[in-house]
Amino acid sequence: MSDFNQLTRKAFIERFGLLFEHSPWIVAQAETMRPFKDLAALHAGLTKVVAHAGPEAQLALLRAHPKLADKAQVKAGLTKESASEQASVGLNALTEAEFARFHELNTAYEARFGFPFILCVRLAGGKADILAAMEARLGNDPQTEFSTALAEVDKIVWLRLKDVEGA
Structure with a gap:
């Protein structure tokens, strides 16, 4: 250190x-x-x-995060870290139906809260777990979700920090 x-x-x-x-x-x-x-x-x-x-x-800060499994953002270019994290759980290789479901949930989430859905995907399990989290968190009140999103950013940062330390 x-x-x-x-x-x-x-x-x-x-x-x-x-x-x-x-x-x-x-x-x-x-x-x-x-x-x-x-x-x-x-x-x-x-x-x-x-x-x-x-x-x-x-x-x-929350708005600076990419949407998960978003075709437009993938084409525009994710940060190396986001691309790697999303690929680690297969979000770079979704079926058309899976892309459609992620798009639907991303759109609903952003309309409700004003920022993209944020989840530390490296700790989330697989695609089904991520979709379930998106669906569940859509029911949160705005303040709870704001706090939850910030807590997820903190988890992402901790794992990235450990990656930098190990590099």
Whole structure:
């Protein structure tokens, strides 16, 4: 961990900027909290930045995430991390019927909550589990779902952070 603490500000942001979808501002703010004792402390610092960012910035963070199994976003280009995570549970190889169901649920979810459905797919199981989670979470009230989505981002970040550490 000490080598991460020795990085220049620019190198730190470049190294960890991939943790959050299109939101390197979080890493940039956390960088000012160095030194970090360990990976868990870095994660806690990142979580603190998000928690104190306020609802508008948090909403922007959620909106920066791609829709799961969305053909248009796949063609437009997902981040390397999102593409790998979605592929790990087969979301890159869906049948037309599965794509249609994901599209239907993504559309309903975004219309209800104003941001894409976010789930740490690496911890979710398979396609059926993800679809079941989408269906179940559509019943949440907006505040519960906002908090749930932020908690899922936190899980994604933790796993990505562990990946960076192991790289």
